[in-house]
Amino acid sequence: DSGVTQTPKHLITATGQRVTLRCSPRSGDLSVYWYQQSLDQGLQFLIQYYNGEERAKGNILERFSAQQFPDLHSELNLSSLELGDSALYFCASSPSGRYYEQYFGPGTRLTVT
Amino acid sequence: GQQVMQIPQYQHVQEGEDFTTYCNSSTTLSNIQWYKQRPGGHPVFLIQLVKSGEVKKQKRLTFQFGEAKKNSSLHITATQTTDVGTYFCAGLGNSGAGSYQLTFGKGTKLSVIP
Numbered sequence: 302d303s304g305v306t307q308t309p310k311h312l313i314t315a316t317g318q319r320v321t322l323r324c325s326p327r328s329g330d331l332s333v334y335w336y337q338q339s340l341d342q343g344l345q346f347l348i349q350y351y352n353g354e355e356r357a358k359g360n361i362l363e364r365f366s367a368q369q370f371p372d373l374h375s376e377l378n379l380s381s382l383e384l385g386d387s388a389l390y391f392c393a394s395s396p397s398g399r400y401y402e403q404y405f406g407p408g409t410r411l412t413v414t
Numbered sequence: 415g416q417q418v419m420q421i422p423q424y425q426h427v428q429e430g431e432d433f434t435t436y437c438n439s440s441t442t443l444s445n446i447q448w449y450k451q452r453p454g455g456h457p458v459f460l461i462q463l464v465k466s467g468e469v470k471k472q473k474r475l476t477f478q479f480g481e482a483k484k485n486s487s488l489h490i491t492a493t494q495t496t497d498v499g500t501y502f503c504a505g506l507g508n509s510g511a512g513s514y515q516l517t518f519g520k521g522t523k524l525s526v527i528p
Contacts, residue, residue: 303458334516343520344457344502357515391456401506401516402447405456 305406313412319380322409326394333375338389382413416441416507420519433490435522437503444506446486452499
């Protein structure tokens with residue numbers, strides 16, 4: 302157990318819909334990262350937040366957005382969903398400091414039908 | 415931007431054989447990290463290497479960081495079925511203005527034949 306929690310575990314929705322994925326980082330971690338992992342694919346970095354502010358952006362589509370709240374939990378919003386958005390979405394958190402090792406949550410499996 | 419290449423993409427070994435995965439960065443790294451993802455699981459942090467030429471061992475796993483801090487390798491001696499999974503390297507690089515970004519390789523998926 303990494304200490305990072307993600308809800309829901311599974312999500313099935315239809316094309317065109319909008320969903321929200323939630324992540325709570327490990328206690329004390331200020332950074333939250335979101336990744337997308339498609340079947341047998343690597344980890345595609347989407348976005349990073351640090352203490353409520355966006356810190357870095359990766360290959361995040363305009364249909365996707367995220368935020369980090371004052372209590373440090375984060376939400377990833379996916380809208381106008383397409384079949385190709387079906388994937389595992391991981392959240393990770395990282396302690397402050399120099400080395401940035403990341404601790405991943407169990408992931409949310411999104412299926413778009 | 416920073417790119418991290420990892421080879422091979424897949425590796426099938428007989429139980430008891432050794433296994434090595436290699437990681438190369440397009441830029442000099444501050445550190446290199448390794449993660450393991452078991453089938454159906456999430457990536458789990460294994461180790462990080464910081465110093466040029468550093469070598470670290472965890473039981474049957476040996477991690478190396480190149481002298482130029484641009485490449486790394488993970489070697490597993492005498493693989494076991496419990497080693498099955500995907501091994502990712504991740505390079506921490508300076509993305510400018512004092513901030514750092516971790517870039518993951520695409521991973522090496524290890525299968526172990528009993």
